[in-house]
Every structure is written in C-alpha cells, then in structure tokens.
Amino acid sequence: MDLFVVNRYDGDKTITEEEEKAKLDSVLKRIERNRKLRQNQKEKENKVKEAKKYAIEQRQLKKIKKASFIAVPENAHSEYIAKDEIAEIEDEKKVEVEEIPKNKKQKLDPTAIEGFTILGLETFDKKAKVKRVLPKWLSTPTVISVNLQNLQTKTSELKILDKSLRKLLKENNVKHLFPVQAKVIPWLIEANKHADVIFPRDICVSAPTGSGKTLAFVLPVIQALKGKTIKKIRALVILPTQDLATQVFKTFxxxxxxxxxxxxxxxxxxxxxxxxKQLVSQNEAFGFVSKVDILVCTAGRLVDHLKLTKGFCLKNLEFLIIDEADRVLDSVQNDWLYHLEKHIYEEDVNSQTSKILNLTSLQKRRPPQKLLFSATLSQDPEKLQILSLFQPKLFTSVVETEEGTSNTTINTETFIGKYTTPKELTEKYVVTSLDLKPLVLYKFIKQEKLTKTIIFTHSVESAHRLMILLKSLFKDEMKIQEISSHFQVKNRNDLIAKFSAGEIDLLVCTDALARGIDFPNVQCVISYSAPKHLKTYIHRAGRTARAGETGLAVTLLHKTQLTIFKTLLKQADKNNVEELTISEEDLEPLGEQYKQSLEDLKKTILKEEKEDLQKSKNAKRKVLKRKRKNSIQSNSSKQST
Structure with a gap:
C-alpha cells in the first residue's frame, strides 16, 4: 500500500500572534451578533404582548364606563358587577390581536423570527350578519287575523258584494264573514272594477285550514263574470286532488x-x-264553441284536454286560481304550467317574452289575474317566480296574542313564511313504544270518549291493518271504516257523507284526505304515523277546529321520533304542544284482549291474502281460456278456407 501513498512535505509552518488574534476577533463578533439577534427577538415579542394587554385594558375601560351609568343597589356585591368584565376579558383572550387604532388590520412580519413562520397574527374585522332581504310585497303583507270567535264583518253590511250573493249567503246561514273573506273579497271586487283599463294585481293568500279561503275567491269571481253574455272559459281553478276539486265545484x-x-x-x-262533450260543441256556422264559463279541474286532466280536445280554448282567461298552491306548484304532473302558458301564448315564438309587459304584449291581450291560496303557501321568491306574478300582493295570517295584535305592532320578520293553525285548535302528543302503539291508541280513544275522529297513517296497507285491529278491539262499541286513494271516488264520497252524518265514529285514512277536504264537526285528529314534514302536520291538524269550532290534534310518537317532531314544531313557532302520558300500568288489564286482537288481525290478513291469490288465479285462468278459444276459432277458420 505504501507504493500508492504520496506524502507531501511543506516544511514546518508556524501560526503568528496576529493570525490567532484575528481568529479570536471573528469568533467574538459572531457571538455578539447572535446576542443582538436574540435581544431584538425578545423586544418584538414584548411589543406583541403589550399590544394585547393594551387592547384588553381599553375594552375593560369602555365596559366600566358604560356600567357606571347604570344604577347599582347599595347592597349589591362587587363580584356581580365584575362578572361581565371577567367574561369580557376571557373573550378577549380568545380573540386575535388587534392593532390600535381600532378597525385597522395589523400585520406582523412572518420573517421576524428566523427559521419560523408565525401563523394567526393577522386580525380581521367581524363580519356583519347577513339579514334576509325579501321583495317589498313579501315583507309588507296585509295581515289577516285567525280569530274566528269574534267575527265583526256582517254579510249584510258588505254592500260591495252583489245583493243576490248576499241573499244566498244568508240562505246558507253565513251571517258573518271570516277574517280572510272580509279582507280578500272587497279587495278583489274593487281591483276588477276597472280591469279593462288597469291590469289587476295578482294575489297570494296564506291562511289556516278551515278559515274560509274557498269562499274568498268563489264570490268575487262569480260577481265579476255574471254579466258576461258570450260563453268562453274565463276562470280556471286548478286543484291537487279529485276530492278537493269536487268540493270547490259544488261551492261554485x-x-x-x-x-x-x-x-x-x-x-x-x-x-x-x-x-x-261537456267542454265544447261544434256547429257549422261558428265551428267550436265553448259551453263553459268556469272550469274546475286537476292539473293532470287539464293537460290531457289541452293536448287532445279540439276547440278547447283558454285564451280568454281572466282568472287563474290555484288552490292548495304549494302542492300544485310542487307537482310536475305532465308539466301543466308549461302546457298552459304554451296554449295561452301559442302565437308568440317565445312564450317567455310574451309575459313581459311591453307595448306589443299589451296590444294582444291582458294576462289572467292569478290568485294563489294555501295554508302552507311557499314564500320563497324563487319558487313563486315561475308563475310570473304581476305586481303581487300578499295576504297572510298571524295568531293574535292575548293582548291583541294590530298591523302597526307586528314585526313582519316574525311571521313571514310561518305556517299558522286555528286559534281554537288544541295540540298534544303521546310518547309510546312501537309494540304498544295500537293499544295506546285504543286506550286514549276510550279514555277521552272520542267520536267523529280521523286517524292518519302513512300508507294504504297500514290504514287497512289498523282498521282491522281497532274493529277487533272495540267489537261493536264503535263504527270504524277505512278510506284511501285505492277506493273509487263514489265509495269515498259515500264514506265521507256517512262520517259527516255521524254514522261512522272512527275513520282511518291516509294523507290523501289531509288536504282541503271539509269534514264538518270533527272532534279529534290523531296522527297514528308521525308526520315527516311540517306541511303534513299542518294539513292533518287542519281537518279539525274548522270555521271557528274547537278541535284536538294528537300525535303518537316513538322515543326516537320525539326530537324530529319537536324540530318540526319549532319551525312553526309552536311552544304550546302538551305531552299526554298513558302509563303501561293502565294498559296491563288490556293485555289478553290485545293479544287476541293481534291473533284476529293475523287470521284476517292471511284469509285476505288467500282470497286475493285465488282471485288472481281465476283471472289468469279466464285469460288463458279466452286465448285458447280464440286460437281454436282461428285454426278452424283457416281449415275451412
């Protein structure tokens, strides 16, 4: 290895004193420089602490100055006064540092400390809370009372209403108008006096169920159209269900x-x-002629006639009335609004431009006045925009306090968009387990001696099973029936008539009957299946406490459903819903009876399933026999030829 190593010799090298002194000086300078850097760092940290301390002291002083103007009792202990100050100081510790003067952002150099980036040293002004901004017509409504006990408007004093209509109201024992009728009817009649010169404004009416909304549009429309001599469809009333449409038709x-x-x-x-044939007729001289002045319909059937009925014309429409408007607008059934607008404005290339008020659109025809009515009317401007409302006006209801309420004392932000129920309605709920729920229902009905009661369930199957179980529990004590969308309209109407006449005590049904149907003198409404939406609850409860009568609404809940139910009530600002308790000790004596009823239910369901299976088999056999018969006939005819 020595052969590959080369060692060089530079001679003996000695370090002088000057060189040693220079090296020592450089080391000392480096130490001094590091000491100054550490000192500068400490000074900057102290400045930050002083800024924090100064900001806290300034806020403390302001608090104390404000408190000095408040009179404090002599016996008050100082610790009670200091509580707010201590809380304020604690809050200040959580807040980021703010530079003085106030309301200015402070930025510290993140490179001030070598090797580190300081986070969170920037302070920002607190963002102002964004307030809801509504269109003027939504934020300044005409307020309607829901108090139906103190009716002040007599029908005989409403001189703006036609004499013949006042006479009919008297014959039907309508001596006083409800608040919604007293507000809306005169307004609509007055607005249509000069409809040929000034376009009447569209209106939205939000009022509780059973407050008389139907009559509020029926009377003004009849009075406005009764002088027309030529038959044309001038009023179109759209409703969500067949039953509700039939009810409105009868009122008209x-x-x-x-x-x-x-x-x-x-x-x-x-x-x-x-x-x-009911809608149009055809003659040789004039072609298709309308036979109708006022058309009441459901949305789906309207679209069918717009597409398939020749001569069906809505171009002379003066009133477009949408009852239960929230449900009709949410329905996409055949896209009825698109087809209706396309029909009315079919001569325009773009129907959207035809809805804009300008000289061209004014020369063609005036748009129909839109009247929207609902107990749960949407007040979301985006949803209402699809209707292209013309200078809309809102009539909305508000529950009066014990001291009374007036338009001048109400803050509109507290009730705009809120759903209201009649003042005469009492609301309660019962918490129970799932397995004892039918027995709790039975015990409650027996305990309160209820008759003329409607029980709502979530499905047709649930309504059918509950009806069988209640019949087994009550035996012959009460008359119980079910009603749902599976029943034919005639059968449904017969059951509703019997229930109204008192021939049926308990009516088990689905939400198909939750909207608009007027059941007179309903004592109680029970939600056996908890409502999932606030609208469902409002409409179910609206079957009772109608037209100023008292009523009770009870909801049966599982423990897991209680929180959701209270959240729904909070959305409607309902704080007066009481809890009813039915203890399991009260249910113990009914144990054997309940077991027997469950057995009866099981047997009945199995029997019905066998019968349905047999019916389907018989139907299939008939179809097969018919096919065989047809095939034999066709074969025999071929052979004969």
Whole structure:
C-alpha cells in the first residue's frame, strides 16, 4: 500500500500572534451578533404582548364606563358587577390581536423570527350578519287575523258584494264573514272594477285550514263574470286532488245558481269523451264553441284536454286560481304550467317574452289575474317566480296574542313564511313504544270518549291493518271504516257523507284526505304515523277546529321520533304542544284482549291474502281460456278456407 501513498512535505509552518488574534476577533463578533439577534427577538415579542394587554385594558375601560351609568343597589356585591368584565376579558383572550387604532388590520412580519413562520397574527374585522332581504310585497303583507270567535264583518253590511250573493249567503246561514273573506273579497271586487283599463294585481293568500279561503275567491269571481253574455272559459281553478276539486265545484255551483254561468268539473272521474262533450260543441256556422264559463279541474286532466280536445280554448282567461298552491306548484304532473302558458301564448315564438309587459304584449291581450291560496303557501321568491306574478300582493295570517295584535305592532320578520293553525285548535302528543302503539291508541280513544275522529297513517296497507285491529278491539262499541286513494271516488264520497252524518265514529285514512277536504264537526285528529314534514302536520291538524269550532290534534310518537317532531314544531313557532302520558300500568288489564286482537288481525290478513291469490288465479285462468278459444276459432277458420 505504501507504493500508492504520496506524502507531501511543506516544511514546518508556524501560526503568528496576529493570525490567532484575528481568529479570536471573528469568533467574538459572531457571538455578539447572535446576542443582538436574540435581544431584538425578545423586544418584538414584548411589543406583541403589550399590544394585547393594551387592547384588553381599553375594552375593560369602555365596559366600566358604560356600567357606571347604570344604577347599582347599595347592597349589591362587587363580584356581580365584575362578572361581565371577567367574561369580557376571557373573550378577549380568545380573540386575535388587534392593532390600535381600532378597525385597522395589523400585520406582523412572518420573517421576524428566523427559521419560523408565525401563523394567526393577522386580525380581521367581524363580519356583519347577513339579514334576509325579501321583495317589498313579501315583507309588507296585509295581515289577516285567525280569530274566528269574534267575527265583526256582517254579510249584510258588505254592500260591495252583489245583493243576490248576499241573499244566498244568508240562505246558507253565513251571517258573518271570516277574517280572510272580509279582507280578500272587497279587495278583489274593487281591483276588477276597472280591469279593462288597469291590469289587476295578482294575489297570494296564506291562511289556516278551515278559515274560509274557498269562499274568498268563489264570490268575487262569480260577481265579476255574471254579466258576461258570450260563453268562453274565463276562470280556471286548478286543484291537487279529485276530492278537493269536487268540493270547490259544488261551492261554485251553489253560489252561481241565480246566474247564467256554466261551471264544469274535469278530474278524470268521467270518461274522457264525456268530458270533451261537456267542454265544447261544434256547429257549422261558428265551428267550436265553448259551453263553459268556469272550469274546475286537476292539473293532470287539464293537460290531457289541452293536448287532445279540439276547440278547447283558454285564451280568454281572466282568472287563474290555484288552490292548495304549494302542492300544485310542487307537482310536475305532465308539466301543466308549461302546457298552459304554451296554449295561452301559442302565437308568440317565445312564450317567455310574451309575459313581459311591453307595448306589443299589451296590444294582444291582458294576462289572467292569478290568485294563489294555501295554508302552507311557499314564500320563497324563487319558487313563486315561475308563475310570473304581476305586481303581487300578499295576504297572510298571524295568531293574535292575548293582548291583541294590530298591523302597526307586528314585526313582519316574525311571521313571514310561518305556517299558522286555528286559534281554537288544541295540540298534544303521546310518547309510546312501537309494540304498544295500537293499544295506546285504543286506550286514549276510550279514555277521552272520542267520536267523529280521523286517524292518519302513512300508507294504504297500514290504514287497512289498523282498521282491522281497532274493529277487533272495540267489537261493536264503535263504527270504524277505512278510506284511501285505492277506493273509487263514489265509495269515498259515500264514506265521507256517512262520517259527516255521524254514522261512522272512527275513520282511518291516509294523507290523501289531509288536504282541503271539509269534514264538518270533527272532534279529534290523531296522527297514528308521525308526520315527516311540517306541511303534513299542518294539513292533518287542519281537518279539525274548522270555521271557528274547537278541535284536538294528537300525535303518537316513538322515543326516537320525539326530537324530529319537536324540530318540526319549532319551525312553526309552536311552544304550546302538551305531552299526554298513558302509563303501561293502565294498559296491563288490556293485555289478553290485545293479544287476541293481534291473533284476529293475523287470521284476517292471511284469509285476505288467500282470497286475493285465488282471485288472481281465476283471472289468469279466464285469460288463458279466452286465448285458447280464440286460437281454436282461428285454426278452424283457416281449415275451412
């Protein structure tokens, strides 16, 4: 290895004193420089601490100055006064540092400390809370009371209403108008006096169920159209269900009996060809002629006639009334609004531009006045925008306090968009386990001695099973029936009539009957299946406490559903819903009876399933026999040829 190592010799090298001194000086300078850097760092940290301390002291002083103007009792202990100050100091510790003067951002150099980036040293002004901004017509409504006990408007004093209509109201024992009728009817009549010169404004009416909304649009429309001599569809009333459409149709027909107005109902209950003959006729001289002045319909059936009925014309429409407007607007059934607008404005290339008020659109025709009514009317401007409302006006209800309420004392932010229920309605709920729920229902009905009661469930199957179980529990004590969308309209109407007449004590149904249907003198409404949405609860409860009568609404809940239910009530600002308790000790004596009823339910369901299976088998056999018969006939005919 020595052969590959080369060692160089530079001679003996000695370090002088000057070199040693220079090296020592450089080391000392480096030490001094590091000491100054550490000192500067400490000074900057102290400045930050002083800024924090100064900001806290300034806020403390302001608090104390404000408190000095408040009179404090002599016996008050100082610790009570200091509580707010201590809390304020604690809050200040959580807040980031703010530079003085106030309201200015402070930025510290993140490179001030070598090798580190300081986070969170920037302070920002607190963002102002964003307030809801509504269109003027939504934020400044006309307020309607829901107090139906103290009615002040007599029908005989409403001189703006036609004399013949006042006479009919008297004959039907309507001596006083409800608040919604007293506000809306005069406004609509006055707005349509000069409709040919000034376009009437569209209106939205949000009022509780059973407050008289139907009559609020029936009477003004009849009065506005009764002088028309040429038959044309001038009023179109759209409703979400067949039952509700039938009810509104009957109201129109009742109050139009002394006029020449023809009212037609199209809901799909009758054959399509029959409805076509009701709507239009054709003669050689004038072609298709309308036979109707006022048309009451469901949205789906309307679209069918717009597409398939020749001569069906809505271009002379003056009133477009949408009852239960929130449900009708949410429904996408055949996209009814698109087809209606396309029909009315079919001569325009772009129907959207035809809805804009300008010289061109004014010269063609005036748009129909839109009247929207609902107990749970959407007040979301985006949803209402699709209707292209013209200078809309809102009539909305508010529950009065014990001291009374007036338009001048109400803060509109507290009730805009809120759903209201009648003042006469008492609301309660019962918490129970799932397995004892039917027994709790039975015990509650027996305990309160209820009759004329509607029980809501979530499905047709649930309603059917509950009806069988209650019949087994009550035996012959009460008359119980079920009703759902699976029943034919005629059968449903018969059951509703029997229930109204008192021939049925308990009516078990689905939410198909939760909207709009007027059941007179309903004592109680029970939600056996808890409502999932606030609208469902409002409409179910609205079947009772109608037209100023008292009523009770009870909801049965599992423990897991209680939080969700209270959240729904909070959305409607309902704080007066009481809890009813039915202890399991009270249910113990009914144990054997309950077991027997469950056995009866099981047997009945199995029997019905066997019968349904047998019916389906018989139907299949008939189809097969018919096919065989047809095939034999066709074969024999081929052979003969």
């Amino acid at each position: 027909r009742l109050y139009a009996q002394n006029t020449n107005l023809d009212i037609c109902l199209i809901t799909g209950n009758n054959p399509f060809a029959f409805e076509q």
